[in-house]
Amino acid sequence: MGKEQTILIVDDEVEFVEDLKETLEGVKYIVAVAYDREQAEKMVRSHEPDMIVLGTIMPRGDAFQFHKWMKQTLGFSNLPIMVINAPPEKQLLKGWRMDEGMQMDAEDFLAKPVEPTSLIPRIKALLDRATKKIRILIVDDHAVVRDGIKSVISLQRDMQVVGEAVNGQDGLEKTIELVPDVVVMDIVMPVMNGLDAAAEICRKCKAAKVLMLTQYDEQENVLASKKVGAVGFIPKAAASSRLLTGIRSVARGDQSWIESLQPHIEGQGNK
Numbered sequence: 001m002g003k004e005q006t007i008l009i010v011d012d013e014v015e016f017v018e019d020l021k022e023t024l025e026g027v028k029y030i031v032a033v034a035y036d037r038e039q040a041e042k043m044v045r046s047h048e049p050d051m052i053v054l055g056t057i058m059p060r061g062d063a064f065q066f067h068k069w070m071k072q073t074l075g076f077s078n079l080p081i082m083v084i085n086a087p088p089e090k091q092l093l094k095g096w097r098m099d100e101g102m103q104m105d106a107e108d109f110l111a112k113p114v115e116p117t118s119l120i121p122r123i124k125a126l127l128d129r130a131t132k133k134i135r136i137l138i139v140d141d142h143a144v145v146r147d148g149i150k151s152v153i154s155l156q157r158d159m160q161v162v163g164e165a166v167n168g169q170d171g172l173e174k175t176i177e178l179v180p181d182v183v184v185m186d187i188v189m190p191v192m193n194g195l196d197a198a199a200e201i202c203r204k205c206k207a208a209k210v211l212m213l214t215q216y217d218e219q220e221n222v223l224a225s226k227k228v229g230a231v232g233f234i235p236k237a238a239a240s241s242r243l244l245t246g247i248r249s250v251a252r253g254d255q256s257w258i259e260s261l262q263p264h265i266e267g268q269g270n271k
Contacts, residue, residue, distance in 0.1 A: 027120060037057060060093065135179075136153060136180055137182070139165040142186075145236075171183065182209050185212050185213065202228065209231050212232070214235060
């Protein structure tokens, strides 16, 4: 069981909240409670929970609005959420609307009635997944770039920077030493450039996924990155959210987001 992990219950049904709170505290979780959307947002900021159990709150639609706020707020966007909808007979009055359900991005979804004890293994599984952090090595010869990337990553609950390197050779050596999940690698660097370093990393450290940093109009570098074995690329001018999406996607082996960038990069390269 995770020690000192905090779970926030958001629900306005007092009996359900008290039963679930007692059950969770019985297995040594710290429990915080909110009964409406405004209170829930304040509790997220003040208690920094490890996951949310999002039940039913009124007015109808506020549960979805809170969920949406969570997913759009940097630092909380990757917090696991278990949604517990109203029972079938109450869903037209208090449950999630169909369009809200289609936009939902929760890690688990149930409907009342539920036995609190039956939620324990599901909650534990969500917390176990959430506490596995993506280990990241940043390789760039510019300190300001490294600091910028590190500051964004430091706000993510599912990521940690395990090291920094100032050139490709340094990046290769630290990849072998630190065994990161993802290497965020600049292309143009002294001593050894990013492409050569990526090729060596892909040959010697197959567990590490290389995510290259490039420019929008450098189509040749994008193609060269693929050729040496890098599994993704991010434009240096991209928003921080795209970098985070790239790191998560590369870590889990999903390259669909990369293909969505390709037409834009090719268009820039043809100008």
